[in-house]
Amino acid sequence: xxxxxxxxxxxxxxxxxxxxxxxxxxxxxxxxxxxxxxxxxxxxxxxxxxxxxxxxxxxxxxxxxxxxxxxxxxxxxxxxxxxxxxxxxxxx
Amino acid sequence: xxxxxxxxxxxxxxxxxxxxxxxxxxxxxxxxxxxxxxxxxxxxxxxxxxxxxxxxxxxxxxxxxxxxxxxxxxxxxxxxxxxxxxxxxxxxxxxxxxxxxxxxxxxxxxxxxxxxxxxxxxxxxxxxxxxxxxxxxxxxxxxxxxxxxxxxxxxxxxxxxxxxxxxxxxxxxxxxxxxxxxxxxxxxxxxxxxxxxxxxxxxxxxxxxxxxxxxxxxxxxxxxxxxxxxxxxxxxxxxxxxxxxxxxxxxxxxxxxxx
Numbered sequence: 001x002x003x004x005x006x007x008x009x010x011x012x013x014x015x016x017x018x019x020x021x022x023x024x025x026x027x028x029x030x031x032x033x034x035x036x037x038x039x040x041x042x043x044x045x046x047x048x049x050x051x052x053x054x055x056x057x058x059x060x061x062x063x064x065x066x067x068x069x070x071x072x073x074x075x076x077x078x079x080x081x082x083x084x085x086x087x088x089x090x091x092x
Numbered sequence: 093x094x095x096x097x098x099x100x101x102x103x104x105x106x107x108x109x110x111x112x113x114x115x116x117x118x119x120x121x122x123x124x125x126x127x128x129x130x131x132x133x134x135x136x137x138x139x140x141x142x143x144x145x146x147x148x149x150x151x152x153x154x155x156x157x158x159x160x161x162x163x164x165x166x167x168x169x170x171x172x173x174x175x176x177x178x179x180x181x182x183x184x185x186x187x188x189x190x191x192x193x194x195x196x197x198x199x200x201x202x203x204x205x206x207x208x209x210x211x212x213x214x215x216x217x218x219x220x221x222x223x224x225x226x227x228x229x230x231x232x233x234x235x236x237x238x239x240x241x242x243x244x245x246x247x248x249x250x251x252x253x254x255x256x257x258x259x260x261x262x263x264x265x266x267x268x269x270x271x272x273x274x275x276x277x278x279x280x281x282x283x284x285x286x287x288x289x290x291x292x293x294x295x296x297x298x299x300x301x302x303x304x305x306x307x308x309x310x311x312x313x314x315x316x317x318x319x320x321x322x323x324x325x326x327x328x329x330x331x332x333x334x335x336x337x338x339x340x341x342x343x344x345x346x347x348x349x350x351x
Contacts, residue, residue: 003096004253004257006103006257006260006261007209007213007257007260007261007264008212009212009216009257021096022094025094025095025096026094026095028095029094029095032095060215060216060219060220061219061220061222061223062220062223062250063220063223063224063227063246063247063249063250063251064250065104065246065249065250065253066100066253067100068096068097068100069096069099069100069103069104069253070096070099071099072260072261072264080095080099083099083102083103084095084098084099084102085102
């Protein structure tokens with residue numbers, strides 16, 4: 001499957017790695033819900049590191065859409081909340 | 093639903109909403125391509141803007157480091173003439189500059205990071221825009237307006253996602269640099285006002301430099317005097333052993349040869 005990390009580009013992630021990424025994703029999600037900035041930073045870092053280590057960069061010249069889109073590595077908790085609400089962050 | 097899924101859905105729906113719906117879908121392709129070129133130009137400007145900010149910070153770091161070196165020199169000079177109070181003042185000012193310098197260096201690293209990110213974003217978008225152009229020409233040449241719909245939808249979604257990503261990258265870079273530019277402006281004003289220069293311009297408005305100058309012009313005379321005295325003394329001592337100080341060099345060495 002194709003995963004885009006915003007600000008980095010697209011990656012090809014093998015399907016068998018999805019379960020591992022889902023676990024890492026849950027940690028990010030709960031940090032966003034509790035508003036724990038430190039935990040959020042660590043969890044997001046771990047999730048993106050998981051993607052990068054499991055994946056290879058997707059071929060640059062394609063027009064394929066991504067199956068999953070992840071926040072930029074240096075995103076703040078507020079930015080991720082904005083991304084989730086669809087307000088402001090994504091230029092229309 | 094997982095965080096990744098939720099972000100993906102929001103992002104994609106927003107990217108798709110941004111796509112224009114033209115009467116003939118093939119016109120949409122040309123319109124979108126134009127917007128892609130506009131975005132590419134915008135990223136290039138973004139890269140150039142960030143580079144300009146980075147160079148400005150580099151220049152400021154250099155200027156402040158020069159001031160810092162001068163203050164260090166002043167402190168050393170003050171100590172050599174026994175004025176610990178002046179040395180302390182110079183070092184205090186130097187430590188104030190050091191904080192600013194390390195702050196600027198951190199900004200510099202951040203700007204460099206933004207510059208690299210935007211440069212890579214530009215390359216990625218460039219590759220996608222190039223594919224889109226090829227795809228667009230193929231679609232227009234091969235399909236009727238009715239047939240083209242699906243193909244166009246695919247191409248548009250793919251490029252739309254990339255454009256959303258790049259647009260976000262530009263916006264974030266702008267937000268980050270705007271704050272830094274305000275601070276850089278404040279430091280430029282400080283440098284231009286002479287508040288920093290004065291500290292180390294000899295004879296300028298700087299009190300440390302003025303006092304050191306006064307001290308050193310006084311002590312220079314003393315030093316010269318001491319040198320003269322010291323210069324005559326060793327020979328005077330030698331004269332006790334070797335005879336007349338005023339004896340010409342040639343004769344003196346001849347005397348030494350004889351001994």
